Amino acid sequence: MKAIVLTSFSGPESFELRDVPKPVPGTGQVLVRVHATSINPLDYQVRRGDYPDLVPLPGITGHDVSGVVEAVGPGVTAFSPGDEVWYTPQIFDGPGSYAEYHVAAESIVGKKPPSLSHLEAASLTLVGGTAWEALAVRAALRVGESILIHGGAGGVGHVAIQLAKAMGARVFTTVREENFEFARSLGADVVIDYEKEDYVDAIMRETGGSGVDVVFDTIGGNALTRSPDALAQLGRVVTIVDVAQPQNLIQAWGKNASYHFVFTRQNRGKLDELSALIERGQLRPHVGAVYSLADIPLAHARLETPNNGLRGKIAIAVEPSTH
Numbered sequence: 053m054k055a056i057v058l059t060s061f062s063g064p065e066s067f068e069l070r071d072v073p074k075p076v077p078g079t080g081q082v083l084v085r086v087h088a089t090s091i092n093p094l095d096y097q098v099r100r101g102d103y104p105d106l107v108p109l110p111g112i113t114g115h116d117v118s119g120v121v122e123a124v125g126p127g128v129t130a131f132s133p134g135d136e137v138w139y140t141p142q143i144f145d146g147p148g149s150y151a152e153y154h155v156a157a158e159s160i161v162g163k164k165p166p167s168l169s170h171l172e173a174a175s176l177t178l179v180g181g182t183a184w185e186a187l188a189v190r191a192a193l194r195v196g197e198s199i200l201i202h203g204g205a206g207g208v209g210h211v212a213i214q215l216a217k218a219m220g221a222r223v224f225t226t227v228r229e230e231n232f233e234f235a236r237s238l239g240a241d242v243v244i245d246y247e248k249e250d251y252v253d254a255i256m257r258e259t260g261g262s263g264v265d266v267v268f269d270t271i272g273g274n275a276l277t278r279s280p281d282a283l284a285q286l287g288r289v290v291t292i293v294d295v296a297q298p299q300n301l302i303q304a305w306g307k308n309a310s311y312h313f314v315f316t317r318q319n320r321g322k323l324d325e326l327s328a329l330i331e332r333g334q335l336r337p338h339v340g341a342v343y344s345l346a347d348i349p350l351a352h353a354r355l356e357t358p359n360n361g362l363r364g365k366i367a368i369a370v371e372p373s374t375h
């Protein structure tokens with residue numbers, strides 16, 4: 053099968069399109085013909101060498117699969133050949149999704165929502181699972197609460213806006229001005245141009261000084277340190293960005309704030325929850341660009357360029373060859 057193989061921890065040129073052996077499903081595993089995958093910041097973080105001890109080289113990275121079950125290993129009960137499925141491969145545990153075929157434990161695989169194309173489905177598994185974990189599981193967002201979602205035009209942010217609306221929250225989000233309409237179309241109530249206005253000032257103005265119940269940090273930098281300034285009493289902060297520098301959280305005491313640190317976990321349950329929202333018309337991933345498997349290096353270069361003009365996700369169309 054064809055796969056995009058990472059040969060060294062460096063720039064996008066360190067990927068090679070190679071023929072590699074097709075994997076074989078073991079006990080409790082399914083073999084999936086990959087129709088689409090997508091690109092996440094984690095992919096270029098892996099590629100440039102942020103996690104050298106966790107990724108053996110040469111190796112296959114990639115963290116989203118939408119495809120069709122081709123074969124099942126012994127003991128598999130939930131899936132049969134021909135089923136359309138979607139999932140995020142187990143992160144840092146085996147080959148990723150930049151390939152024509154992938155093998156996964158059936159416990160992390162879900163039935164693909166029928167109303168999504170493979171490109172759409174592959175654009176949602178990692179970011180959707182992460183946003184669900186952050187908002188529903190960790191922040192436990194409640195009907196009538198308010199939330200600030202940073203980076204509302206990005207992969208995670210554009211899904212988080214839709215989830216927060218589905219949960220009945222008032223949504224504030226930071227985006228560039230050119231993305232105001234996009235963010236509103238997803239359900240954002242208040243859009244803040246992060247290039248032109250300080251978001252704490254905007255939150256305080258829009259909430260009459262009371263702040264928001266939840267801050268969802270998808271941007272890193274000093275967001276954790278500043279979050280208490282935008283929070284209401286007993287507010288919660290959820291971050292998905294592992295900033296390596298120490299963060300000063302002293303202001304959190306004044307707000308009785310709690311912090312949650314999320315590294316996305318894989319399971320079928322989360323995918324099924326997302327699927328239910330999709331089928332009710334409350335959630336839809338936005339595919340901002342599509343590249344081929346061979347052009348993954350170009351897709352990486354684009355995603356890691358600041359102000360890249362992207363909305364939502366970059367999806368990768370994987371056309372299986374005959375071998």
Ligand SMILES: NC(=O)c1ccc[n+]([C@@H]2O[C@H](COP(=O)([O-])OP(=O)(O)OC[C@H]3O[C@@H](n4cnc5c(N)ncnc54)[C@H](OP(=O)(O)O)[C@@H]3O)[C@@H](O)[C@H]2O)c1
Nearest residue numbers: 093182203205206207208209226246270292314315316359
């Ligand atoms: N812990 C986990 O499990 C987990 C899971 C998924 C993602 N992540 C992390 O979460 C982060 C976001 O992921 P993603 O997939 O959403 O990335 P993405 O698709 O690249 O989106 C990032 C968004 O942030 C915006 N942005 C950049 N600087 C900003 C600022 N100062 N204020 C407001 N928005 C800003 C960008 O907008 P512009 O176009 O305006 O630059 C872009 O829309 C990455 O660091 C990723 O590694 C962690």
